[in-house]
Amino acid sequence: MTQPDMLLYNGIIRTMDPAQPRADAIALRRDRVLALGSRQEVTSLLDDRAQALDLHGSAVIPGLIDSHIHLLSYSLGLSRIDLHEVPTLQEAQRRVASRVAQARPGEWIRGAGWNCNLWGDGSFPHRGDLDAVSPANPAALSSKDGHAVWINSRAIEMAHITAQTPDPPGGRIRRDPSGEPTGILLENATDLIYDLIPPPSLEEAVAACKRGLASLHRVGLTGVHDCEDELALRALQALRQRGDLSLRITMHIPADHLDAAIALGLRDGLGDEWVRVYGVKAFADGALGPRSAWMLSPFETDPTNTGIPTLEPEALHELVHKANSAGLSVAVHAIGDAANRAVLDAIAAAPQPPMRNRIEHVQLLHPADVPRLAQLGVIASMQPIHATSDMRIADLHWGKRSATSYAWRSLLDAGTHLAFGSDAPVEDPSPLQGIHAAVTRRRPDGSPGPQGWYPEQRITATEAVYAYTMGAAYASGEEMQKGSLTPGKLADLVVLDRDILITDPMDILHTRVLGTMIGGEFVYRNAAL
Secondary structure, rough: OOOEEEEOOOEEOOOOOOOOOOOOOOEEEEEEEEEHHHHHHHHOOOOOOOOEOOOOOOOEEEEEEEEOOOOHHHHHOOOEEEEEOOOOOOHHHHHHHHOOOOOOOOOOEEEEEHHHHOOOOOOOOOHHHHHHHOOOOOOEEEEEEOOEEEEEEHHHHHHOOOOOOOOOOEEEEEEEOOOOEEEEEEEHHHHHHHHOOOOOOHHHHHHHHHHHHHHHHHEEEEEEEEOOHHHHHHHHHHHHHHHOOOOOEEEEHHHHHHHHHHHHOOOOOOOOOOOEEEEEEOOEOOOOOOOOOOOOEEOOOEEOOOOOOHHHHHHHHHHHHHHOOOOOOOEEEEEOHHHHHHHHHHHOOOOOOOOOOEEOOOOOOOOHHHHHHHHHEEEEEEHHHHHHHHHHHHHHHHHHHHHHEHHHHHHHHHOOOEOOOOOOOOOOHHHHHHHHHHHHOOOOOOOOOOOOOOOHOOOHHHHHHHHOOOOHHHHHHOOOOOOOOOOOOOOOOEEEEEOOOOHHHHHHHHHHEEEEEEOEEEEEOOOOO
């Protein structure tokens, strides 16, 4: 009989494996799960060399996987101006001014997270608002959703953006009545400024990622699906080569690099259990906040605006067909109901047999399109915390259409595979916050009330945890290796101070991560464990 290296016992172990959904103890051998059962059954496998950890009634669930994150952006953001949940324009200006006071002459002022929907009447800020606090240093501040950038006059001057500059395809330069740029760039127009900003060096990216990984361990993450570019991939590979990578990474290929990937012969699943390639990331539209989501009918608050299709239907069909024909699935960002329909139409026309294609966000669906994801085998890669974060502006801009927004229950009942994530740094990466949002559809302060926002779309805690574990593993073709605590699978797990499957749903937010284990080793361990 193979002997375990470690035994965790006297706990509430939720396996996400229907063959054995609960156990009291779990035995690990090297980086794998060896056995589960009662304390007596598993203890019988021990010898004097094995470690034994008394959980004292704590709960254990499989390692949590964030199915949609921007890891390098999140990591770099830890040292930039944080504008998340800033309640007023004046407070945003104060934070920028504080950073400018410490900056070198000519240094770019970077920050992220502003949300003008929280400020007064929700109007976009102006370049003059930034000029007042950063007159000489160029400034570029990303919006909360990442689909807009707020820049000052110095940055506009450096980018040579004038009243005569045309809107780029799939993008928009906001202008005042005289045609002058206001300092807000939307969608693909953001490249006009991002192409100017010197990227971090590889070593800067590696150092940032190391800080980011430590932060993610503390919230119980053992893996992520990263939606970034070649710099992020190089940084993560460097960490892997140095023996410093302590998170399992699935990387999407940016659509801009699809032809190169095909020429190299890349296919879904290339890599190992630490870094692997799976899927091609593309964008079909913008976002709700800047009202650039691609809509079937106009926004309630903007009767002439149906958003911005960042890929026209013909180009979208070509992308999906080309990727799937080469053995690469697609992961397409779609927020508005028109964007989601266009992606579904493109996937329906793709070659057979179908790949494990995904739609990222799936925020608003026309009712007729809800069953189509399951029919086409499309995975809904969703971020539950978006629903509670966005519910007020969704009601404002989408009105009654919000009944089929963030429609987890309808999608599950139709047979859709759900994979949950955070979209960090857009939202907090904590999976516990996402699980709480999925189960309650309420904010931490309890709003909008005991039943939650469109409560018919709530799901159970078990279903939410499954979407962060087995659902995420299925989305990257790894359900035989991780996602559940099953003998033979990777020993990735999280220890919690309570059983979130049965606790009061509002108490999920107060749950503490006591330990995060990857491959049988703790990468984070609280003093209480």
